[in-house]
Amino acid sequence: MKLKSSLPAALKYQAVVTESAAREAGLDSFEVVFELLDAADVNGIAAYGGFPVRYPSWRFGMDYERLEKGRTWGLSKIYELVINNDPTYAYLVKSNSLLEQKLVMAHVYGHADFFKHNIWFAPTDRHMIDTISDHASRIRSIIDVVGQDRVESFMDHALSLETMIDPYLPLRKLRQERETIPDGNSLSERSRAALELLSGSPAGQHAGEEPTEPRLVGSLPTYDILGFLGDNAPLEAWEQSILHIIRREAYYFSPQRMTKIMNEGWASFWHSRLLTGGLLDPSEILDFADAHSGATSSQPGTLNPYKLGIELFRFAEERGEDIFQLRRIHNDVSMIDKLADEEFTERFLRPKTSRGVGAPGEGESEVPGWREVKAGLLHSLSWGGLPQIELTGIGPEGELELVHHHDGRDLQLGATGESLKYMAAIWKAPVRLLTLEEGEGRRLVAREDEITIEEAEEAEASCSEESAA
Amino acid sequence: MFRIEADRARFREIVRGKIRADIRKFLSTGELIGRCGDQAVSIPVPQIQLPQIRFGPNDNGDGEGGEGESGDPQSADGGEGQASAGAGEQEGNHILEVEVDLQDLAEMLGQELELPDIQPRGVNHLAAEGGRYNGMQNSGPDSLRHFRRTYKNALKRSIAAGTWDPNRPRVVPIREDFKFRARNVCEKPDSSAVVFHMMDVSGSMGREQKEIVRIKAFWIDTWLRSQYRNIEVVYIVHDAVAKIVDQHTFFHLRESGGTKISSAYELCLKQIQERYRPEDWNIYPFHYSDGDNWSARDTEYCVTMLRDELLPRVNQFCYGQVKSAHGSGQFKKDLDAALGEEERLVTSGITGRSDLAASIKSFLGKGR
Numbered sequence: 001m002k003l004k005s006s007l008p009a010a011l012k013y014q015a016v017v018t019e020s021a022a023r024e025a026g027l028d029s030f031e032v033v034f035e036l037l038d039a040a041d042v043n044g045i046a047a048y049g050g051f052p053v054r055y056p057s058w059r060f061g062m063d064y065e066r067l068e069k070g071r072t073w074g075l076s077k078i079y080e081l082v083i084n085n086d087p088t089y090a091y092l093v094k095s096n097s098l099l100e101q102k103l104v105m106a107h108v109y110g111h112a113d114f115f116k117h118n119i120w121f122a123p124t125d126r127h128m129i130d131t132i133s134d135h136a137s138r139i140r141s142i143i144d145v146v147g148q149d150r151v152e153s154f155m156d157h158a159l160s161l162e163t164m165i166d167p168y169l170p171l172r173k174l175r176q177e178r179e180t181i182p183d184g185n186s187l188s189e190r191s192r193a194a195l196e197l198l199s200g201s202p203a204g205q206h207a208g209e210e211p212t213e214p215r216l217v218g219s220l221p222t223y224d225i226l227g228f229l230g231d232n233a234p235l236e237a238w239e240q241s242i243l244h245i246i247r248r249e250a251y252y253f254s255p256q257r258m259t260k261i262m263n264e265g266w267a268s269f270w271h272s273r274l275l276t277g278g279l280l281d282p283s284e285i286l287d288f289a290d291a292h293s294g295a296t297s298s299q300p301g302t303l304n305p306y307k308l309g310i311e312l313f314r315f316a317e318e319r320g321e322d323i324f325q326l327r328r329i330h331n332d333v334s335m336i337d338k339l340a341d342e343e344f345t346e347r348f349l350r351p352k353t354s355r356g357v358g359a360p361g362e363g364e365s366e367v368p369g370w371r372e373v374k375a376g377l378l379h380s381l382s383w384g385g386l387p388q389i390e391l392t393g394i395g396p397e398g399e400l401e402l403v404h405h406h407d408g409r410d411l412q413l414g415a416t417g418e419s420l421k422y423m424a425a426i427w428k429a430p431v432r433l434l435t436l437e438e439g440e441g442r443r444l445v446a447r448e449d450e451i452t453i454e455e456a457e458e459a460e461a462s463c464s465e466e467s468a469a
Numbered sequence: 470m471f472r473i474e475a476d477r478a479r480f481r482e483i484v485r486g487k488i489r490a491d492i493r494k495f496l497s498t499g500e501l502i503g504r505c506g507d508q509a510v511s512i513p514v515p516q517i518q519l520p521q522i523r524f525g526p527n528d529n530g531d532g533e534g535g536e537g538e539s540g541d542p543q544s545a546d547g548g549e550g551q552a553s554a555g556a557g558e559q560e561g562n563h564i565l566e567v568e569v570d571l572q573d574l575a576e577m578l579g580q581e582l583e584l585p586d587i588q589p590r591g592v593n594h595l596a597a598e599g600g601r602y603n604g605m606q607n608s609g610p611d612s613l614r615h616f617r618r619t620y621k622n623a624l625k626r627s628i629a630a631g632t633w634d635p636n637r638p639r640v641v642p643i644r645e646d647f648k649f650r651a652r653n654v655c656e657k658p659d660s661s662a663v664v665f666h667m668m669d670v671s672g673s674m675g676r677e678q679k680e681i682v683r684i685k686a687f688w689i690d691t692w693l694r695s696q697y698r699n700i701e702v703v704y705i706v707h708d709a710v711a712k713i714v715d716q717h718t719f720f721h722l723r724e725s726g727g728t729k730i731s732s733a734y735e736l737c738l739k740q741i742q743e744r745y746r747p748e749d750w751n752i753y754p755f756h757y758s759d760g761d762n763w764s765a766r767d768t769e770y771c772v773t774m775l776r777d778e779l780l781p782r783v784n785q786f787c788y789g790q791v792k793s794a795h796g797s798g799q800f801k802k803d804l805d806a807a808l809g810e811e812e813r814l815v816t817s818g819i820t821g822r823s824d825l826a827a828s829i830k831s832f833l834g835k836g837r
Binding site: 044047048053054056057058059060061062064065069156159160161162163164386387389404409410411412413414415416417418419420422437 | 472473474475476477478479480481482483517518519520521522523524525526527566
């Protein structure tokens with residue numbers, strides 16, 4: 001669906017002013033296109049992950065229902081949405097006040113700059129708005145042929161595995177490509193990739209994969225389980241292309257998970273700097289302070305990425321670091337690891353209540369030292385905050401062998417087992433996962449319709465290896 | 470505008486399917502009472518989640534936790550029994566309230582318990598006088614004058630008389646031209662019902678017994694509402710004396726004292742005679758008690774009153790006996806012995822919540 005852009009004059013003017021202020025400050029982004037929508041439509045887009053069109057799924061409907069309930073009852077409100085795309089689309093909510101729009105616009109330029117320059121976003125598809133609507137129409141045409149029920153059921157299976165990707169893979173590949181092909185991102189390269197995509201060749205063969213090594217069962221171990229399944233599982237063509245689509249979208253969204261704190265911090269840092277640096281009318285200062293402190297306040301025991309992020313950048317600036325460099329090369333984990341010293345950790349990372357976000361393994365009466373607090377937070381953020389599951393090999397009867405690299409936090413075995421059953425259904429052979437539960441080895445063996453959990457001593461060795469993060 | 474509405478509709482469909490699948494669970498809990506508005510009931514459903522490999526506590530040992538306490542929040546496509554309680558807890562703060570139309574809820578109940586639609590009573594009772602102004606007559610008040618017909622008559626008359634001039638098309642109606650709308654009597658199916666819920670609130674009825682009655686009354690109301698357009702509910706509580714109370718009191722009252730069942734029946738009969746004539750109303754009295762009556766003589770009086778006064782006037786009289794720790798359960802035996810032949814009397818014993826579904830079915834399963 002085509003969006004109609006019709007900003008009122010006052011907002012258009014504001015957009016121009018904000019953009020030039022952002023540019024003067026050193027921010028650089030793709031062209032930013034603002035769209036003004038009413039709150040319900042913004043919720044619709046938010047439910048679709050920021051896009052106006054997605055493939056049909058009840059999951060989006062559920063998110064929409066929740067967002068709409070939140071809005072109707074005044075519990076939650078979305079101020080803005082920005083999509084990592086060239087041009088960068090940003091949605092403004094009609095019901096916002098002019099001050100809120102000013103704040104949001106400045107915030108958006110922060111995000112837009114971050115999307116363009118942060119290295120983790122470099123491998124992402126900058127034409128995702130087209131790609132994702134292409135995905136939607138492909139899935140719709142699959143539904144037309146195969147029928148909604150079968151597609152929905154397979155999608156539920158595949159979506160249950162959508163976190164089974166290697167968040168470091170795209171960047172690694174990009175580096176390899178840059179070394180081998182000097183101009184890897186040229187137009188011809190892109191169009192070739194697009195062509196292959198359209199012709200529906202499996203994931204392994206097109207430019208998105210390691211081109212040097214054709215994907216075989218032998219390319220193990222891997223964290224890119226979704227990719228492995230897409231290439232090797234005995235699937236029908238339509239199933240394969242759904243798996244491929246879901247994987248591709250998962251990789252697109254993955255950097256946002258890894259840089260949530262930095263991204264929000266950077267945007268908040270700049271909306272604050274730009275607005276108080278001259279964009280505000282003096283009469284608006286109080287309202288601004290109110291809105292800003294609302295966005296950056298944190299409840300005890302929770303981590304507000306806006307707050308932590310803005311403090312990181314302010315702290316770095318005080319210490320004379322090049323904040324532009326920081327926003328380019330880091331993700332949340334490496335940034336906090338680099339910057340947080342004792343003072344910073346005590347002020348911003350230590351949980352304010354006994355049950356905190358920073359120390360997952362706590363509960364002991366003695367207060368953990370700042371290094372433990374920091375390490376705990378880093379652990380919880382590593383691997384995009386998800387369990388690190390590696391596909392290590394294939395057993396004698398074709399079963400998938402998975403290992404969970406345990407970082408101190410146990411898996412929720414019920415949900416994990418259900419998910420593994422889905423994986424077994426796709427793989428059409430059993431799936432085995434080694435993990436730890438309260439320090440004791442466990443092996444989960446999943447078939448399509450059953451799951452068994454047994455003790456496994458060997459897990460204690462393989463799961464507690466140092467994680468790759 | 471956006472396609473999200475289609476996704477939302479699909480989500481709601483899935484949720485309705487889950488509620489349908491879980492309706493027996495709701496049948497035995499009071500969860501839905503108090504969430505009920507005029508048209509819809511809002512039902513809490515745990516956010517349906519796709520299972521994903523994620524962190525979380527494992528309180529109940531391994532993952533075979535059987536039924537999760539808040540239903541089955543995990544598998545979207547209805548995989549039963551495998552939900553773990555852990556997930557239920559984790560997602561506790563994501564509970565969604567889904568509005569379900571009372572009509573839909575009744576339909577689900579009907580399907581689950583295979584309830585027949587209520588058959589109309591005899592023809593005499595079916596016809597209710599209704600009127601529509603769709604007839605025509607030659608006299609009447611100006612407010613009912615049918616302008617178009619009147620004009621047509623006048624036009625026809627003037628053309629026939631040859632007084633009509635196309636160049637000066639003026640038509641003046643005279644008295645014979647006037648037509649007026651008339652009221653036609655038509656038969657309307659009867660659609661009013663009154664439900665009497667009579668509850669024994671004497672000391673021997675414990676909290677659990679009252680709760681069971683409340684749940685049952687809720688479902689009966691829901692079903693009957695779906696069958697009649699216009700329904701009134703009268704709540705009567707009794708110990709040694711009976712009184713009419715409002716809904717809230719009925720559902721929350723705690724009383725104690727002796728039991729004289731006839732007091733409730735008398736009050737019910739009085740209401741029927743004074744306000745709900747059987748010619749105009751479908752009448753459904755429900756009486757719930759633990760079966761202990763004051764005296765055998767009072768029970769005799771109740772039987773007489775039922776046979777001679779109440780049963781001839783009502784569609785169906787239902788007596789539900791809830792088993793309590795102290796109750797003898799004698800009243801049901803007495804009723805069955807004296808009035809077992811009467812097809813308008815349904816008695817049912819309830820020992821616990823698990824019997825609720827069967828008991829509801831025995832009350833509503835006759836389609837009366």
